[in-house]
Amino acid sequence: MRTHSPLVGLALILALCAPVFGAEGETAPPAPGENAPPDPVTLLSARDYLDNNDNGDKIEVTWCLSADDGGGAGDVLEYRIRRSSGPGVAGEVVGTVPAGTTSFLDEGVEPGEAYYYDVAAFDGGSESAPAETGPVTGRRNFFQTSRLPVLVLAALFFAMVLTFTRLAQRGANLFVRRIPGLTAVEEAVGRATEMGRPVLYVPGIGEIDDIQTIASLTILSHVAKITAEYETPLIVPTARSVVMSAAEEVVKEAYAEAGHPDNYSPDNIRYLSDAQFAFAGAVSGIMLRERPAANLYLGAFWAESLLFAETGFETKAIQVAGTANVSQLPFFVTACDYTLIGEELYAASAYLSKEPKLLGSLKGSDWMKVVSIGIMVLGIVLSLFGVTGFAGWFFTQ
Amino acid sequence: MQVTLIWATLAAILTLAVYSFLYKDNPFYKFAEHLVVGVSAAYYLVIYYYNFIDPNVISPIFKLEFGGAPIRILGMQWWMALIPGLLGLLLYARFFPKIGWVSRWALGIYVGGYSGLEIAPVMQARVLDQIRGGSLPLVVPHDPSTSFTNILLVVGLLGTLTYFFFSLKHKGVLGVLARIGIVYIMVGFGASFGYTVMSRISLLIGRVDFLRQVADSWIQWLAT
Amino acid sequence: MGLLEKFLQIDRRWIFLAIAIAVVVPFFLPMGLPVVVTKPVRDLYNAVDAIPPNSEPLFISVDYAPSTIPELDPMTLAVLRHAFSKDIRVVALTLDPAGYGLAERALESVAREYGKERNKDYVYLGFQPGIAAVVLGMGTDIKGVFPEDAYGTPLSEIPMMDGIRNYDQIPLLITMASSGVIEAWVIYAHQPYGARIGAGVTAVMATDYYPFLDTGQLVGLLGGMRGAAEYEELIKHPDAGVRGMDSQSVIHVLIIVLIVLGNIAYFGSKKRSQEAKEPAA
């Protein structure tokens, strides 16, 4: 184990450097003598560098400025960093950095070797007494501590999701407020049925690994059950092969579950094109030629959103949209009859599937929002009292 | 006559065919629509083959030189290329109803892998960094306008988050916050809409400019 | 049906026609309206301007496909002109297979304008597939990801690339992106390696990335044709961006006029239908 994490290290340095700066104004500046060497650096420390692909070949050296850098004689030109294999051994210069710098990254070390570092301030004529630190070893890391906050929050979030899921499975009554867009989906399908015209369901142009596509498939399953019941044709154009396969499975199964496996028509689950606007053009064609009465756009959409919504408006179809792609929401909101905004798409998939398990994640997300607000408010309150370290600590990158 | 001018003229005709859709659906548009669907399907087949299947499967197994773009093979043994190859072939099991379920093995790895990959970066960029961005000092000494802006930003963020809070009815304080949230959301959508107009018109300008260039080339060619 | 109702029900093809006229006319009658520079553009300009000449190169990643040429090409050209006019070295690459030819064309044409030599003043690395892998790989060893340039010359034989190992030697990397690639640069280059990232994006994407400016994840941002026009203004070399702004002005005003007329007609017709209803109620 390392002796300290960078977070603690940073906090230590911040805390310890402060008095040095504070003292600076009180001491009378020494007369600027040409030959007087600058004051040495203080609080020198070296540690294994942490980085995504750190091979153990990097060591980071940090220090506090010499009193003559910025203050004092103000004549420091640069800092010289030397590396050696033992304490007190004269090392080779591995780098120089200009005045005002407080860190250096040595990228040429052998993993597993112990090193000592000297740092000396240089004023153009003479060097300060070196400060030395060590031993320090570059390690191939098995854990990137700078990403600890991500891990902690993700773990907390997942714990909440799983707890709520367990509660829901045990039959606890978890309240979720009604999402108005859901009724809109069912109404649209109902209208198409009354008019005896097909329902068009576009699951976006995202890949199957896009979470929005997954959420959309859950809603598709629900929609397919309704259309199976009423023998309304359901057209599902897709822009991705894998999504088409998954949509086929989903719809086929929904038709079987609704007791109408014969109504399922594989020709209605269509792969059109991976190319964005070739797909958009072909879907517009379907709208104009097959005249669906309800158009549902749920999933990941990009610029084609408005092409769909405006063409659909021309054909007088009821249109319900939902996407988490923020840049496209304005177009759906203006041009469609109802829009599920951002997270409402996920919430809808949890709500519609009537799976108590899915409600767990919705509840988990909700309470994680409360935690997020808590962290934010804490950061704000602390900043009111002049404590800015919190943000630095929690969001260290 | 130059070859490129023939091609460019074809492109110009196809451009006009698509614009004819603005008047109404017609055979020219249908022609362009079906043509581009066919061409783009082939384009992606070719590109995917040469960028992924060839360098990751075919070339290592048959010890060929990489035909497409070189990809970094990290100490890969040739037999490792069998793994994506076999997984890829498993996907095709769905063409044979009896063993169709085998394709789920490959799909499972694909879906699971990308889901896992997403978690940490999303936490970082979409949640942590945004919370950090929202943690603004409400009182900035000697700078009332920044203080005011910061207060508006924090209130808006709180309101928006409340709007997406599904666990409680939007009543009382929550109702007020959610209402503030929807106000911010709508202003934000309006802003995005207005901002996007420029981008869309840029595209139109680009196409018109292209048509002008083709016309110019024709005039030049006719003049000589 | 009154005139107001008729206007509300107007065939939208009339609107299409108005837009078509508005976009074509300024092509023949340029107006040359002035452009005001905004902060994200100036920030990016300053970041490029601060790069010392003939030393560590500016990296430009041309991450767009042909569909967004009208918006992103002017930006790429403006930034390249800025760099070459100040003798800043440039390394170009692309993460989008369709960007290969676009990057090459832009680089070669601006290099010719300023008399720059390939592999001395600029390098073209070409395309590598696998966005995340390339961006992450460049954090450890650029030559590992791009062993040779786009024309097969090993990078080790290009003097300009000496000592350029990873993001630590890249003063600034600008991605001209028409897709989420920009996030890959932020998440996989800025986050783990502290790379300084600037971006040019389509106007529609720009609002999404304003939060990234605030958090320092992006150094500066050019949004759409307007961003290009502002940059052209800063480098005093007006081109397609500034030219396009005339058509833009006309259409923007046209749309606002349509919205205002639509609302006048809407409220007028609503008022009248209420008046008409009142006696019956």
Place this chain on the structure above:
Amino acid sequence: MRRQFPLFLCFIAGVFMAVQYFIPHPSVQVWYERILDWLQTLLAFAFLIGTVSLVRLHYHKIRHKASDRGYSFVLFAGLALMLAFGFTNRSPGSRFDHMFQYVQVPIEGTMFSLLAFYIASAAFRAFRARTVEATLLLAAASVVMLGRVPIGDLIHRSIPWAANWILNVPNMASKRGIMIGVGLGMMATALKIMLGIERAWMGGTD
């Protein structure tokens, strides 16, 4: 084997890809990049499935003598030509390149540019001050529209300032809020997929 094994594979792949983010050790990172390559390769294989479906649909149209079957021939012609060109020569200036530059790009680009017309008609049709929310939407849109073009500067200097203010303050706050919510939803769904709670990708939710 039919349901449990794919879920198991999904779990293993998901856990590995999630955990590698925290493990910089090269022994893990090498596998991470390798698996990433494989996932992309898998996607490339999957692409053929869609093409087969496309061909099947249009083959049916031709066989059943659908009235618009002529266009299906157009589609097949485009597909066959492009495949033939692509598997012979893909260098710049080849026929494959020309088909891409002069057929695919202009058609797609023009379809994209149709949005310039649609955005105007959508604004005219939908931007009516019916409710407070709708009024805010149209007011913000109008101010930003004017503020983005030079003519806005000419009308009044404060218009671009107001446009930027709307983009930087209310827009930023709401986008940030939506982003946090969407991010949490993405993570929750990813977790559910890995644990086999969300299995729509397998077909059905059983």
